[in-house]
Amino acid sequence: MKIYTPADLGKLPDLPTFTLGEKWMALGAADDGKANLMTASWGGFGTLWGRPVAFVFLRPERYTFGIVSKTEKITLSFFDEESREMLRTLGTLSGRNCDKCALAGAEITVDNGFVLPRAAKPVVFGHKLFETDLAAGRFIESEITEKWYRTGTPHTLFVYEVEKILSR
Numbered sequence: 001m002k003i004y005t006p007a008d009l010g011k012l013p014d015l016p017t018f019t020l021g022e023k024w025m026a027l028g029a030a031d032d033g034k035a036n037l038m039t040a041s042w043g044g045f046g047t048l049w050g051r052p053v054a055f056v057f058l059r060p061e062r063y064t065f066g067i068v069s070k071t072e073k074i075t076l077s078f079f080d081e082e083s084r085e086m087l088r089t090l091g092t093l094s095g096r097n098c099d100k101c102a103l104a105g106a107e108i109t110v111d112n113g114f115v116l117p118r119a120a121k122p123v124v125f126g127h128k129l130f131e132t133d134l135a136a137g138r139f140i141e142s143e144i145t146e147k148w149y150r151t152g153t154p155h156t157l158f159v160y161e162v163e164k165i166l167s168r
């Protein structure tokens with residue numbers, strides 16, 4: 001396992017950004033003894049305020065939303081193709097009603113508040129810098145609100161500074 005710090009993020013093997021929609025990742029967060037993983041495919045990685053950042057979009061209805069609202073720490077984990085079913089389960093069941101990680105076969109440990117899935121590579125460690133709701137009146141194309149927000153609450157954008165990345 002290799003640790004990439006902000007000084008050498010440029011040497012990292014590529015993280016999926018434009019392919020995140022097909023690749024998927026697991027967002028891990030823990031608070032108050034509750035640790036959860038949720039599949040996410042909306043978001044990306046880049047530079048903001050002169051820092052390396054990850055950004056994700058969560059609907060307030062998610063159990064994970066309640067956890068990330070209370071903690072500053074998240075992990076974003078990537079997996080080999082054989083973990084696709086695990087990610088499908090993590091993106092279908094809710095940690096609110098069941099031991100989702102166990103049912104999905106995702107072994108996790110929590111280290112200093114960061115949720116670490118055993119099979120992940122790489123794992124991005126982030127701390128929260130910013131969050132904002134996607135205000136309905138800000139959308140330029142009504143097609144987007146009609147397609148995505150006919151029901152449910154619009155997503156909230158969370159921006160995290162990338163602290164380090166663990167890679168094999």
Ligand SMILES: Cc1cc2nc3c(=O)[nH]c(=O)nc-3n(C[C@H](O)[C@H](O)[C@H](O)COP(=O)(O)O)c2cc1C
Nearest residue numbers: 039040041042058059062063064091092093094095
């Ligand atoms: C492939 C895939 C990608 C997803 N991406 C997101 C996402 O980016 N943001 C989001 O809020 N929900 C996303 N979801 C839905 C959540 O993963 C799903 O509602 C999950 O059951 C929430 O779990 P929780 O209630 O334990 O937080 C995605 C689901 C799948 C299957």
